[in-house]
Amino acid sequence: MSGPPSTYDALVVGGGHNGLCLAAYLARAGWSVGLLERRHEEGGGLNTEEPSIPGFYHNLHAQFMEFLDYMPFYQDFDLERMGSRSVYPEAQCGITFADGRAPLIIHRPDLLDRTHKSIARYSKADADTFCELKRKTMEIDQFLAASLYNPPPVAEQGKLPNPLANPMIEPMFAHLGLDPTYTLKSPKVIIDELFETPELRMLLYRECVEWGTPVEMEMGGTAFVMSVLWLSAIWKLMIGGTHTLAHAMTQACLREGVTFLESAEVTKIVLSDSRAVGAETADGRTFQARHVVASSVDVRQTLLDLVGAENLSELWRKRTERFRYGPSHVLATTTWCLTEAPHYRSAEVDPEIDRCFYTVVGFEDPDQMMDYIRAAYGDHVPERPGAGMWVNSLFDPSQAPAGMHVATGWFFFPTADRLDERGWEEVRRTYNDRFLELWTQSAPNINSSTVLANRLYTPDQMDSKNRMRFGDFSNGAFAVDQLNSSRPFPEAAQYRTEIEGLYLCGASSHPGGGIHAGPGYNAYKAIAADHGLAELWEANGRIY
Amino acid sequence: MAEVFSTAWLAQWAELINSDESLPDHAPPGLWRIYLRIEGDSASPYVPQDESLHLLLHLEDGRCTKLERGAGPPGPRDLDFRFSGPAAVFEQVAAGQRDPVDAGLEGDIKIAGDMGFLLRHAELVKEIVDLYVGRLETDWPKGKPPYGGEAVSAA
């Protein structure tokens, strides 16, 4: 039986957004590219399904898009023409309370006056501080983006990477007017020092972890700027769900001539003379790579499962084995089919909370929020099931049947291995109901009469669905020793591996998880440099 | 009598078609271009193996305006129907040893083109086929089918 070609210039393992991004650039540079995807759908975490009732669409992984305006893949391949569309909600992220207290709502950066007004209900000083920091951060957003869309700094020969040696840090803190000692502190300490309002602190803790950054991670000053100041409240909603972005990316790849090999689970990266030359799939097919095999799956699967520990040096084997997953970004997705959108008690004070893109529900004070985060990070399913919720149908009617609504949210949970199968089953059976109790307290109209169906996807299922190991959305813990020039580990931080021809292009590499396609883009830069491919970057007026 | 597939044989066939007075009544208006690809096989002594005969038949308003051997297959834009199959099958049909409808049904002669046309104009198709089978007097100087094999008898 004839089929697609078996030999390509490059094989890309994994059809998530990073694999798609790298494949598109390689193909545009003139290479033949075979993209191998284990699942029946492309997109990885760009996954939208109808898990309960047909017509109610839920994003099961990625929820919001903060990088559409920065993502080179998005611009260079005109993904909007390929069918991607987004909405930029005005009220971006908020927190609501069961006692009907004023909500806190952070609006889009172009609507800072509204943000100011919301925070000023609690503290004018906090409102001034936050809005000024946000404004100044957005002035340098291109430079912040450049730090994602470039390989991390190369450590001096023979020396360990120094996370504080990044030349960008000092001018950045100077521009923002932030104390340089913040570089050493954790986001939580910085938040507590900068802001006095407990309600704002809670919201910002949550914003910080939302992006995978542990709020108590020391030497977290840069991470604070990135996750709390820059990447919050610039979220876009994908019309039709995040999978439509995967669709657009796939159409872009097809137009460049990428060959899609789907339902193709790679079980082995084939080596010849210590060089990566191909891939074998579970169903017995083999594919050859003339120049490059690039893997967008996480580093442990890539090097230990697909290449094999026996083919690694002692150092690389140890480093890979010691690469850690979670608990910083281990999530469960809770999905709800509703007959009406939530109407919060806090809307009595500020009705905008009912039209807020992302709303934190179920936390009444900072201790509850910190208990929650610490429980999840500390191997426990949090006792109090608060969540951050998106009601996408408020902005995009296509995600629910006419007149109905969908709500999707995230719970932070321990890594998948902390509970056995029965344990997670129990969580799936009971946790949504427990959350509903809290949700009803904040939004009395959300109750058994307005909930048509609900379903919970737990970290073990994230693992089995997308092979995001341990349910870690970032494919590797966010920690000082696993970031930037040390991600996944210092020797592998430039997307190259010790196996000639084998590259890393997934979220285990800098800049990590999130729908920015940074690892795929940066891996292209590395491959282009090694193989003399066209410099397809810094196009369209970008500095990266 | 003319040798099978010879120019004289084709002329005789054309004449038969044009002498049939009922044909124009059944035929749809316009030009219909029919191509017969008669593929040499190990059995037929008339078409060498690995070669093909390309016969072109034009029917215009029910009259045969062309019936000739082409140097090669007509361009894809220049035909409406194609009948193709092994020479021995076409020869068996011409010799009255094989039912042409069976040969078509069973896929020995492959038919391509507007199949709906064949249905809507079944009588016309049947008449032309019957002319080929029943009334065309054919000479078989190199031997007559079924060439030692067993003939599939016509219905």
Next chain:
Amino acid sequence: MSGDVSTAVRPTDAADGEDGRLSFDAVIIGAGHNGLTLGAYLARSGLSVGVFERRGEEGGGLCTEELTLPGFLHNVHANYHTFVGLAPAFRHLELTEEGLEYVRPEVQMASVFDDGQALCVHTDAERTHASIARISERDADTFRRLQAEARRYVDLMLETFMYGPPVGINDLTKALVTFGLDKRSEFLEAKLRGSTIAQFLDRHFESDAVKAHLAFHAAICGYATDAKGLAIGFPLLVGKIDNWQLCLGGSHRLAHTLWRDLVRHGGLVHVQCDVARILVADGRAVGIELTDGREVQARQLVASSIDVEQTVGRLLAEDPSTAALRAKRSELRHPAWSLFSVHLALSEAPHYAAAAFDPDVDRAWVMNLGYSRVGDLIADWKAAREGRLPDPHPNAAVNSLFDTRDAPPGKFTGLLRQIVPAKPQNGSIESWDEVKDEYATRCIETWQRFAPNIQDAVIASAIDTPADIERKLTNMRDGDWMVGEIALDNLLDKRPLPELANYRTPVERLYMCGSTQHPHGFITFAPGYNALQVIAQDLDLEPWWRWV
């Protein structure tokens, strides 16, 4: 350090209108397999093609989802592909080259009967003969003759009937007689157009079990056992009885393959784009308007692959030229019956009690659970028409026996399907929501009766009712998965209405290209392919697909 290769959008792209709005030569509504097929042919003909799909995925009935648990792939709708290798699209669109793979299970289908006996249809006709002969020697011989005869003509006939605009039943019958087919065939007779499948079976077969199995097979194809005239299609169904194929990686992979072919040739699919209106100017279709207000220009044609009710009633609601059609909406035929499915994640494959009689049943694909006489089927059709839930005789399929990719290692994906009324109670399709759980339990219990290990093997289940069919695929009105009843007076040039039967509509350059059209629903590719023939004529396209 800017590179020398332009990163601008490729100039060959013709998807933009002058004023920046979306613009294509051909705009197709609905990305089911017919819409995609038409789109791919048109794209290969050099037209810029935009397909607009309401759902988040292309494929329509080619829908594969992890309904139960991650890693278990369930074909929510189409599961059996019987036109593999026959539909011209396989050749013309080079689907295999694009990566499409099929498997044709050796034991194609089987029946396990109440009395513990079983019957298997193999790809090997001799083994089928041996299996039937254990029940009736005479029926085994008859079936062998029927199958042999049907195999002789099935490809040519299906190609002739299906892959071209429809001819009338009178023309068809006349051709049958002119070519003497009724005389040269034991089974094809002109009088079949007045017969039910049950009558055909009674005429030729003696054993209740054999007849039940053959009627079951036709039922899965959507052919009711007791509908007058459907006997005419029965020999053709038998001709393909051993060509049931499973799309590896899930049926949705076929949709992906068609989609890729379309996009490779310059077309685009826009998902999650619901169409609000077909734009008509001077009696001619010039574009569509989406529900979000965007307009899409169609420079040459618009084709609708969705149902007539929506196309004429909703999308053309204000168009005067289709007023007469709108008035005839009530004449559109939808069956009273639909399908109820239970999708299962299983820890074991079923082990049938009847394996003691014939071990091959354990490796059969399509399984009839308990229809033991034709009357059992007729009772189900009757119950469905009267709005009663039949005693379940579901059919079962475990695709993982043949495709290890559709379940985690060592696990299995299962499907139970039952003929049911579309509207079980009070004439309301929504009432399924109340009865579905209990009915699913009854379906599983039936399976348990024949495969005693199955209940313990169930890890998770997901139910898909006629109401869910309609919710997911809105053109399958009332759960009508063939988008228009299969009945002799709703086929060929009568389908869906005589005025629309040749794919053209009263609006110039607006075409119908979906399952509403001849031949009917299922994964045939034929409505899209046939609409193409008409469009090619109207647009004077070079018909490269007919080049030989």
